[in-house]
């Protein structure tokens with residue numbers, strides 16, 4: 035395998051470059067060894083997991099079926115000789131006997147094919163199932179999903195990796211591994227048959243024993259080398275295809291999610307331009323892929339056609355010299371064809387290997403990002419739980435690029451009290467909340483939090499897919515105490531939604547911004563968290579609605595601790611203290 039790989043350029047905003055080019059070896063260290071190490075690192079956890087008994091057992095069964103299939107093929111090869119000899123000898127009894135034997139051979143071969151397919155597909159599905167659950171759990175653990183986005187890591191499409199790539203990886207790895215083992219055993223079996231049957235030819239006075247074996251190896255290796263030369267860039271092109279298509283799809287999803295805003299702006303021209311640009315990238319890369327595939331197809335089809343005649347050309351001198359019978363010609367050409375098809379493994383699997391390389395590359399990037407995001411969980415903040423208050427001492431925060439954001443901030447809110455944080459836009463108010471919640475990893479200082487639950491109300495609340503009831507109770511499971519829900523919905527001014535509690539709708543698009551913010555307050559009133567963080571959580575409400583929801587919260591019987599961020603002067607009245615945040619020097 036070459037130590038450089040052709041990877042496609044991403045179509046830049048300024049203009050489009052060539053759809054792919056070869057990167058130097060140090061840019062992507064794609065040696066065969068590192069590639070197989072990567073595959074091993076991605077595959078090994080499953081084969082050592084709690085599923086290992088099933089996985090290893092199934093793989094052994096699969097290989098046993100494959101060995102049985104090879105044995106059947108060896109018998110079939112012998113049958114060629116017996117059958118054609120019976121024909122040539124005009125022996126009708128032997129002919130029908132061979133037809134009967136063929137029925138047995140064909141029947142057992144069919145059974146081996148069906149059972150090996152079933153075993154392989156079952157194993158792939160179980161492996162994929164395990165991988166999807168494991169990666170989903172890892173993505174969600176230690177807030178890796180948030181860190182990956184926060185740090186702008188390279189694997190920008192975990193949805194694609196989890197849905198598509200894990201299944202592809204399991205399937206491709208198993209196909210290629212089983213195919214390779216199958217091919218190796220067949221190769222040994224049929225090479226020995228070919229060696230025995232192929233005989234000797236004399237070329238320029240030199241006797242060459244087993245010349246058919248040398249011929250088939252030389253012929254197939256030459257073809258494999260040419261295939262590799264033509265097809266090498268395909269891995270990079272496939273990888274680019276996946277990435278470009280998912281970027282285009284993401285553009286469409288964003289347009290759908292922000293349909294109203296785009297419509298208000300009248301931004302269709304700009305949207306079309308961006309989408310067209312992304313789609314052109316897909317098409318351009320596809321053309322490059324098609325050109326490569328065409329070159330591959332020209333070569334592989336010519337090779338396949340020519341290969342039909344080659345063994346006959348090689349066996350002909352001995353047949354015409356009367357050294358072998360017609361039946362032996364048929365047997366030796368069949369053995370030649372089998373050895374050749376084993377050696378063609380590389381040529382036939384080239385596209386799949388190219389896909390496999392691309393899938394492995396993407397998954398490796400995702401795995402690395404997941405591991406790094408989970409490892410960076412521990413930050414340099416000293417956190418104290420159960421402090422009976424919310425506070426930070428000597429808090430210093432910075433951006434991912436190291437630039438200081440806030441420095442030396444102190445704040446303290448006693449249990450049941452309310453603090454309002456104010457300050458110019460971009461000073462880091464939301465980031466202070468992120469640090470208190472344990473989401474922001476960059477900085478240092480002491481953070482004190484209460485032992486009870488806390489709730490975070492952003493400017494745009496998150497409404498999950500499903501019923502309104504599920505949205506109201508999120509992230510807890512939905513409850514059925516309708517009297518309490520109705521009372522709370524009324525108290526936040528959402529009585530018109532009581533009827534639709536169990537309706538499934540895209541609620542984040544149906545409800546107005548102010549309704550969504552009031553729904554978030556209803557959520558707090560039902561969950562009764564000890565601490566509530568509000569980040570401009572009433573920005574879409576009129577002053578009266580704002581007073582209503584803040585009064586509800588301040589008078590709540592469980593006396594929550596409140597930390598708010600906001601710019602409106604009316605907010606001051608609902609808080610006990612105010613902190614004015616300033617930009618870091």
Ligand SMILES: Nc1ncnc2c1ncn2[C@@H]1O[C@H](COP(=O)(O)OP(=O)(O)OP(=O)(O)O)[C@@H](O)[C@H]1O
Pocket residue numbers: 184185433434439458459460461462463464465466
């Ligand atoms: N993941 C990130 N990577 C880089 N910069 C970030 C990231 N998140 C926030 N910032 C930057 O940090 C700064 C502070 O952001 P923050 O949201 O805390 O400000 P804020 O005071 O709450 O602003 P506003 O009042 O406008 O909501 C901003 O300049 C923002 O661009």
